[in-house]
Amino acid sequence: MESSDIRKLVERYLNGEASEQERHLLQMLTHQNEDALIEVLNAMQAEEFPLHGATHDQQEMQNKIKEILSADHPAPAKVVPLKTSRRSWMWAASLAALLVMASVFFILIPDKNAADVTLIPEEIQAPESNRAMITLADGRTVFLDSVDSGQVVLQGNMEVVKLDDGQIIYRVAGNQVAPESVFNTLHNPRGSRVIDIKLSDGTHVWLNAGSAITYPVAFAGEERKVKMTGEAYFEVAHDGAKTFFVEVDDVRIRVTGTRFNVHAYDDETDIITTLLQGSVNVTAGKGSAALNPGDQIVSRPGGSLKRIAGADVEQVMAWKNGFFSFSSASLKEVMSQIARWYDVEVRYASGIPDRKFAGIIPRTSSLSAVLKILEETGVHFESEGRTITIK
Amino acid sequence: MKVEEANNSRELFVRISDGDEAAFAFFFKKHYGRLRPFVSRFFRSDLEVDDALQEVFIKVWLNRDKLPHIDNIGAWLRTITSRVCLTAIQKDLTRGRHTQQFSATAAGVPETPLERTSVAEIRRLVAAAVEGMPEARKRIYLLSRQDGLKPAEIAQHLSISVNTVRNTLVSALKDIRSYLEQHGHQLSLLFLFFTFF
Numbered sequence: 001m002e003s004s005d006i007r008k009l010v011e012r013y014l015n016g017e018a019s020e021q022e023r024h025l026l027q028m029l030t031h032q033n034e035d036a037l038i039e040v041l042n043a044m045q046a047e048e049f050p051l052h053g054a055t056h057d058q059q060e061m062q063n064k065i066k067e068i069l070s071a072d073h074p075a076p077a078k079v080v081p082l083k084t085s086r087r088s089w090m091w092a093a094s095l096a097a098l099l100v101m102a103s104v105f106f107i108l109i110p111d112k113n114a115a116d117v118t119l120i121p122e123e124i125q126a127p128e129s130n131r132a133m134i135t136l137a138d139g140r141t142v143f144l145d146s147v148d149s150g151q152v153v154l155q156g157n158m159e160v161v162k163l164d165d166g167q168i169i170y171r172v173a174g175n176q177v178a179p180e181s182v183f184n185t186l187h188n189p190r191g192s193r194v195i196d197i198k199l200s201d202g203t204h205v206w207l208n209a210g211s212a213i214t215y216p217v218a219f220a221g222e223e224r225k226v227k228m229t230g231e232a233y234f235e236v237a238h239d240g241a242k243t244f245f246v247e248v249d250d251v252r253i254r255v256t257g258t259r260f261n262v263h264a265y266d267d268e269t270d271i272i273t274t275l276l277q278g279s280v281n282v283t284a285g286k287g288s289a290a291l292n293p294g295d296q297i298v299s300r301p302g303g304s305l306k307r308i309a310g311a312d313v314e315q316v317m318a319w320k321n322g323f324f325s326f327s328s329a330s331l332k333e334v335m336s337q338i339a340r341w342y343d344v345e346v347r348y349a350s351g352i353p354d355r356k357f358a359g360i361i362p363r364t365s366s367l368s369a370v371l372k373i374l375e376e377t378g379v380h381f382e383s384e385g386r387t388i389t390i391k
Numbered sequence: 392m393k394v395e396e397a398n399n400s401r402e403l404f405v406r407i408s409d410g411d412e413a414a415f416a417f418f419f420k421k422h423y424g425r426l427r428p429f430v431s432r433f434f435r436s437d438l439e440v441d442d443a444l445q446e447v448f449i450k451v452w453l454n455r456d457k458l459p460h461i462d463n464i465g466a467w468l469r470t471i472t473s474r475v476c477l478t479a480i481q482k483d484l485t486r487g488r489h490t491q492q493f494s495a496t497a498a499g500v501p502e503t504p505l506e507r508t509s510v511a512e513i514r515r516l517v518a519a520a521v522e523g524m525p526e527a528r529k530r531i532y533l534l535s536r537q538d539g540l541k542p543a544e545i546a547q548h549l550s551i552s553v554n555t556v557r558n559t560l561v562s563a564l565k566d567i568r569s570y571l572e573q574h575g576h577q578l579s580l581l582f583l584f585f586t587f588f
Contacts, residue, residue, distance in 0.1 A: 013480070038470060042473050068510070072453065152485070154485075
């Protein structure tokens with residue numbers, strides 16, 4: 001494309017005269033021919049530059065300059081006198097050392113009255129936003145929280161759209177060729193709210209904190225296949241011709257019907273598949289088992305499969321409905337859910353207490369509120385920053 | 392351009408690269424009003440234009456060590472400005488047809504550099520970058536930025552050569568840029584394209 005044509009295109013765009021097609025063309029250019037566009041914009045600037053700019057309010061200008069210059073002003077942590085001899089530097093240093101020693105000393109003196117008080121960490125709130133991101137096939141990463149609703153990115157004829165309620169959907173846009181074997185990964189980090197995504201086939205997936213799912217932008221082959229880690233709940237769209245598979249390590253879930261939850265965090269050995277509706281078949285190593293609604297399959301590395309009939313589905317799905325729900329859960333299970341949701345690290349000062357917990361706590365509670373509840377059952381915590389130590 | 396003027400601007404750029412804030416203020420005032428009408432064409436609100444121009448000049452400031460080596464500052468500045476405007480087009484078009492509303496907090500072009508990022512965020516990252524510098528480099532950088540000392544004053548203060556101070560300040564800026572880049576703010580990219588001019 002000639003630069004004079006690009007110039008016309010940009011002018012039409014700026015004047016609001018560009019057609020849908022022209023806007024599309026320009027959008028492509030911004031990605032595929034950046035240099036040519038920059039050159040055109042430079043030329044426009046060179047022509048349009050007035051020799052002298054309009055005058056601006058001096059005070060306002062001064063504020064703008066100050067703001068920009070502040071970008072690399074490290075906050076003045078200490079006042080260093082401009083003219084100072086080496087000796088006074090040393091003096092200041094030894095004073096500082098004295099102060100540090102004094103504060104250490106102060107901390108080491110135990111406060112008898114406080115001996116039995118468990119420290120509740122400073123307020124760590126439940127995740128208020130979603131910090132999920134999509135990694136595109138070319139390695140670029142789209143941070144979904146910094147994106148307005150609307151089209152997020154276009155890959156071939158598939159557009160990724162963020163809806164007003166935060167849901168991400170993949171759908172066909174335009175009449176370009178469907179991209180083949182182009183994979184995206186949606187990653188929902190720890191301490192991030194549940195995100196839900198609709199894949200190009202209409203399958204709806206909810207992703208818990210600390211989870212990731214990799215899927216093709218368009219399902220081109222004879223089967224639909226996604227990979228995941230962490231925890232996800234699926235509502236698979238029916239397509240008799242293309243079977244849907246979920247893969248976690250060497251465990252393969254073949255889906256013939258619709259709703260199920262997969263719990264497969266890297267720091268836990270069990271991969272738990274719970275079926276809510278329809279029918280799925282879980283294969284691990286040489287073992288294979290079919291599930292009926294309400295059933296659960298616990299698979300372990302090495303191919304062992306254990307079927308649990310009549311699982312507590314409500315409890316399994318609590319995460320998606322905004323609750324922590326435990327019945328006869330170990331402290332480790334409880335704490336690992338807390339760690340992922342609030343993005344904190346949990347340590348055990350002297351082994352993991354062998355106790356079981358039951359209860360329901362809203363996931364909107366602050367961390368200290370949750371710990372307080374646990375504390376009432378006799379578990380004691382100590383916390384520093386984002387680390388919780390169980391005594 | 393008269394020789395005298397050229398010499399003056401050369402000196403101005405050296406002063407800016409030394410971290411002279413008054414010299415930068417002069418540069419800012421000279422170019423701000425001239426850039427604004429062009430940049431305004433790409434945005435619908437004054438606030439967005441302000442933000443875009445702020446981004447342009449933050450880039451200049453954080454690349455100040457390069458100024459004395461650039462032959463055509465006008466072309467360099469235009470390229471930085473064009474890049475910011477290009478990002479604006481991308482954001483506008485990526486947002487697509489779903490909304491007619493225009494706003495600075497735009498859609499997800501992943502390579503978006505500074506937009507939507509407040510100066511406070513940059514400042515926080517710069518502070519972290521400075522914190523991670525080797526002790527000597529950090530000290531020299533802080534003497535320059537925090538205490539506003541000129542390279543010659545720092546040299547005298549530390550009994551080292553002015554060249555060592557200048558080189559250290561350049562290394563410090565490189566550290567800062569690469570740290571900012573690691574955190575999604577592509578500042579050094581500028582270097583790639585202004586070499587064409």
